[in-house]
Amino acid sequence: MWQVYALAILMIVGSLVAVHTRxxxxxxxxxxxxxxALCVAFLYLQAPDCAITQxxxxxxxxxILIRATGVERDMSEIKNRKEIFAYExxxxxxxxxxxFAFRALSYLPxxxxxxxxxxxxxxxxxLEQTGAANLVTSVLLDFRAYDTLGExxxxxxxxxxxxxxxxxxxxxxx
Amino acid sequence: xxxxxxxxxxxxxxxxxxxxxNLIKKVMGLNILTSGIVLFFISLGYEKGLTAPIxxxxxxxxxxxxxxxxxLTTIVIGVxxxxxxxxxxxxxxxxxxxxxxxxxxxxxxx
Numbered sequence: 001m002w003q004v005y006a007l008a009i010l011m012i013v014g015s016l017v018a019v020h021t022r023x024x025x026x027x028x029x030x031x032x033x034x035x036x037a038l039c040v041a042f043l044y045l046q047a048p049d050c051a052i053t054q055x056x057x058x059x060x061x062x063x064i065l066i067r068a069t070g071v072e073r074d075m076s077e078i079k080n081r082k083e084i085f086a087y088e089x090x091x092x093x094x095x096x097x098x099x100f101a102f103r104a105l106s107y108l109p110x111x112x113x114x115x116x117x118x119x120x121x122x123x124x125x126x127l128e129q130t131g132a133a134n135l136v137t138s139v140l141l142d143f144r145a146y147d148t149l150g151e152x153x154x155x156x157x158x159x160x161x162x163x164x165x166x167x168x169x170x171x172x173x174x
Numbered sequence: 175x176x177x178x179x180x181x182x183x184x185x186x187x188x189x190x191x192x193x194x195x196n197l198i199k200k201v202m203g204l205n206i207l208t209s210g211i212v213l214f215f216i217s218l219g220y221e222k223g224l225t226a227p228i229x230x231x232x233x234x235x236x237x238x239x240x241x242x243x244x245x246l247t248t249i250v251i252g253v254x255x256x257x258x259x260x261x262x263x264x265x266x267x268x269x270x271x272x273x274x275x276x277x278x279x280x281x282x283x284x
Contacts, residue, residue, distance in 0.1 A: 004176060019206070090193045097185065105177060105181060113221065123236060133229050134228050135236065139243035
């Protein structure tokens with residue numbers, strides 16, 4: 001599993017750079033590094049379908065982000081005492097959140113020992129009932145097809161919203 | 175162990191979402207946060223020694239297919255959010271020629 005840890009270091013460094021750098025274009029590139037490392041990590045975690053989707057989506061997101069970003073710079077700086085106080089409050093919140101989240105993590109089943117109550121059924125009967133060799137496909141398009149319908153609806157709504165927002169010409173007033 | 179990495183990614187994304195003043199940086203934070211969630215769920219289903227959930231002859235032990243199917247949906251919804259938010263941001267930039275939250279809310283004038 002050392003490959004996953006190497007990828008994890010890459011992901012964490014990439015996301016820190018993406019959050020902290022002043023140049024927005026290099027932030028976009030580091031974000032793409034995070035996404036592609038995530039894609040390879042999916043392959044090591046035995047999730048090829050997610051890896052395929054992730055690489056397509058990451059390329060799309062990269063194109064959209066570069067198109068929207070241009071050569072802007074993040075020029076915001078901390079100036080007065082009010083903002084310093086705000087940053088301290090954010091730090092305390094993040095630390096408290098991390099404390100409770102890591103505590104909650106210890107109550108979950110350990111990594112590598114999943115509880116497979118629901119999916120045991122899918123694994124046993126998936127091939128006979130749906131005829132799909134790929135179990136992810138059979139869950140996505142047969143057992144939970146309404147989920148996929150909802151996903152398609154959200155996709156459609158997002159595209160519709162983007163078109164409406166970006167439209168140049170409005171309706172003519174009479 | 176992989177779930178702790180995912181939680182770290184989530185926290186970095188949350189920090190970017192809250193603390194950064196630039197709108198595009200906020201969207202990037204949201205993107206990183208989504209990556210953390212997806213990695214967490216995928217690692218929930220992983221078990222060492224099992225293969226990918228594709229049934230062929232002779233393969234009986236496969237990893238949990240359910241989180242993978244759910245996370246496919248999440249990945250696609252994540253890029254939807256990014257696209258919609260960025261189209262709003264492009265609109266805001268055309269109108270106000272700035273992406274800084276402080277300037278947009280009028281706090282930067284003081």
